[in-house]
Amino acid sequence: MPADLHVHTTASDGILSPVRVVCLARTLGLGAIAITDHDTVSGVAPAVQEAAARGGPVVIPGIEISASHHGRDVHILGYYVNTTHSGFLARIRQLADKRSERAARMVGRLRSLGLKVSLDDVLELAGKASLGRPHIADALVRAGVVQNRAQAFSRWIGRDCPGYVPREPVSPLEAVALVRLAKGVPVLAHPGTARADGIIAELAAAGLQGLEVYHPEHTSEQVRRYLDVAAALRLVSTGGSDFHGGDNHGRLGEVLVGLKVVEELKRRRL
Ligand code: AMP
Ligand code: ZN
Ligand code: FE
Ligand code: FE
Numbered sequence: 001m002p003a004d005l006h007v008h009t010t011a012s013d014g015i016l017s018p019v020r021v022v023c024l025a026r027t028l029g030l031g032a033i034a035i036t037d038h039d040t041v042s043g044v045a046p047a048v049q050e051a052a053a054r055g056g057p058v059v060i061p062g063i064e065i066s067a068s069h070h071g072r073d074v075h076i077l078g079y080y081v082n083t084t085h086s087g088f089l090a091r092i093r094q095l096a097d098k099r100s101e102r103a104a105r106m107v108g109r110l111r112s113l114g115l116k117v118s119l120d121d122v123l124e125l126a127g128k129a130s131l132g133r134p135h136i137a138d139a140l141v142r143a144g145v146v147q148n149r150a151q152a153f154s155r156w157i158g159r160d161c162p163g164y165v166p167r168e169p170v171s172p173l174e175a176v177a178l179v180r181l182a183k184g185v186p187v188l189a190h191p192g193t194a195r196a197d198g199i200i201a202e203l204a205a206a207g208l209q210g211l212e213v214y215h216p217e218h219t220s221e222q223v224r225r226y227l228d229v230a231a232a233l234r235l236v237s238t239g240g241s242d243f244h245g246g247d248n249h250g251r252l253g254e255v256l257v258g259l260k261v262v263e264e265l266k267r268r269r270l
Contacts, residue, residue, distance in 0.1 A: 001031025002256035005060070005265075006077065006189070006212065006240025009035060010127065011043030012064075013134035015245025018047035021252070025057045028253045032058035032262055034079055034240065038066055039095045040130040041083040060262070063092070064189055065175040066167055069196045071159075074172045075189035077212065077238075078179030080269045088182035096130050098168035103131040110140070110156060110163040117143045133157045134244075149246075172199060173206055180207045183270040187238050190215040192222040197229070204233045209268045214239025214257065216250040236264045 008014035009021050016024065018035060025033045035043050044061045051059045063078045081088065107119045117139050125142070126135040137152035146152045156163040172188075179186040187210035188194065188203060200211070213226040214237070230237045239257045241250035 001029070001057075001259060002253070003032035003034070003058075003060075003259060003262050004030055004240050004243065004253050004256055005032075005034040005062075005079070005238050005261070006036050006064070006215070006242045006255075007033050007252065008037055008064075008242070008244045009043040009047070010129055011035075011040050012037035012130045013132045013244060014043075018043040019050045021243075022047050022050040022054070022057070022059065024252050026051075026054060030057050030253055030256070031259055032060055033252075034060035034062040034077075036062040036064040036077055036240070038064050038130055038132055039092055039099065041081065041089075041092070042128070042130075044083050058262075060265075063179070063184075065092075065170065065178060066095075067170040067172045067175040068167070069172055069194075069199060072195060074175075074194045074196050074199075076172060076175035076179060076208075077187040077189045077210075078175075078182065078184040079187065079265050081179060081182040081184030083182075085182040088178060091178055095168060095170070099131045102165050102167055103136060105165045106133070106136055106157065106163055107139075109165065110136075113162055115140070115143065115145050115156070115163075117145065136163075172196065172203055176203055176206050176208050180270060185209045185265050185268050187212055187236070187265075190217060190242070191226055191229075192218040200229060201233060204235060208235065210236035210238045210265065212239060213237040214255045216242060216254055236261060236268065238265065 009018045121139040125138045137149040140152045176186040241254040243252040
């Protein structure tokens with residue numbers, strides 16, 4: 001039974017709640033899914049409960065930590081993190097607080113540019129989620145400024161756009177250490193979009209255990225290259241759909257790996 005190791009929910013910027021994601025995974029016949037929300041593990045417990053109550057699929061506790069390197073987004077996935085580790089929780093809660101401050105600053109900038117977007121809308125659309133640019137994008141859609149998230153990113157909130165404010169700086173090394181602190185298994189997410197190949201060896205020396213070789217945005221040439229990099233550094237080759245729901249990013253189960261990959265990740269827990 002195949003596994004999708006990269007799934008977002010309403011705990012961050014996904015469209016479906018953890019419970020609905022689990023239902024969909026069961027309907028699709030997936031053996032396991034990893035819940036990997038941006039900088040939060042709050043979607044894990046409801047997903048685990050739902051799966052336990054209905055007899056599957058296996059839910060792997062995870063996180064996707066947003067780091068940056070030379071101004072580029074570098075995302076570190078963490079599998080089998082202990083979601084109750086206090087030091088780990090303290091830091092990710094701090095990151096969530098910083099995300100809220102940053103969202104307020106971004107809305108301030110957009111308003112000063114004359115856009116009628118409101119922080120109340122952003123907060124309402126995000127609910128209890130870890131606040132991210134996609135929620136600001138949704139508020140821009142609601143305000144009629146743009147038609148969809150993609151347009152919001154390309155015109156207003158993408159990295160080179162007037163409304164952009166960077167996140168709290170977290171280095172990829174800190175993100176790897178944070179996952180290790182919580183006894184989890186750190187994996188570099190979508191290396192093809194991170195474009196940080198130069199630091200993979202250093203991250204591996206610091207405890208990185210895997211590379212997300214299979215991802216909807218990777219070309220077949222990138223898949224071949226990262227398979228080689230993973231083999232050379234003895235990293236597990238993982239993959240997932242990066243499912244968010246809605247029309248952006250992948251469909252659930254679009255990218256799958258075998259349960260052997262899951263077993264190998266499990267073996268590499270601390
Ligand atoms: P943030 O972490 O708040 O800076 O937001 C970045 C997140 O927004 C990424 O992890 C993606 O999930 C999402 N994202 C990035 N680019 C786009 C896009 N063009 N359209 C929709 N969502 C995007
Ligand atoms: Zn996202
Ligand atoms: Fe990512
Ligand atoms: Fe993701």
